[in-house]
Amino acid sequence: MSTHLYLLRHGQTEWSESGRHTGRTDIELTPEGEQQARRAGAVLARLRGTDQAPALVLTSPRQRATRTAALAGLEVNATTEELAEWDYGDYEGITTPQIRERVPGWTVWTHPMPGGETHAEVQDRARKVLGEVRKILPGGDVVLVGHGHFSRVLIAAWLGLAPDQGVHFGLDPAGICQLGDERGDPQVRRLNVPAWEI
DSSP states (O other), rough: OOOOOHHHHHHBBHHHHHHHOSSSSOOOOOOHHHHHHHHHHHHHHHHTTSSOOOOOEEEOHHHHHHHHHHHHOOOOOOOOGGGGGGOOGGGGGGGGHHHHHHSOOOOTSSOOOOTTTOOHHHHHHHHHHHHHHHHHHHSSSSEEEEEEHHHHHHHHTTTOOGGGGGGGGOOOOOOOEEEEEEEEEEEEEEEEEOOOOO
């Protein structure tokens, strides 16, 4: 039986809903975000198609991630700063349109984050996580509960792509991504599976 890596983005927060960049800030889920997390747990169970617990469940230490994992019914093995969201530095808590008033054309994928992490630093964290994941995967599924931009860099890293290629992978609040391989070649099996009402 093949095993897979699943990425679960945390549910909605006030800041994710308003487009504010949320890196270090430890913000809670909205009531809608909590509902999304519960539904995502049911969707994840269906995707996995087994009653067997994952071999490993890791979360970011931010409460929006740990709460999502709990509401999704996951038994977390550990939290790790390696899964934390991109550190946006001076852009923490502000929106892309606000940043573009100062830096025309700015995106997280194309421009630096003053006072925050570089693209290479985020990629290094993603590669470190994947190195640990690949040791565990032969024994069962792995679930990572984290954040939007970091998870998108992690998808790119899984495929051997540069961190800025994360722009091509959408991941909405409480969205799920399934990563695997085809005869040894890394593959995105499912992307941004929504936590619909079921």
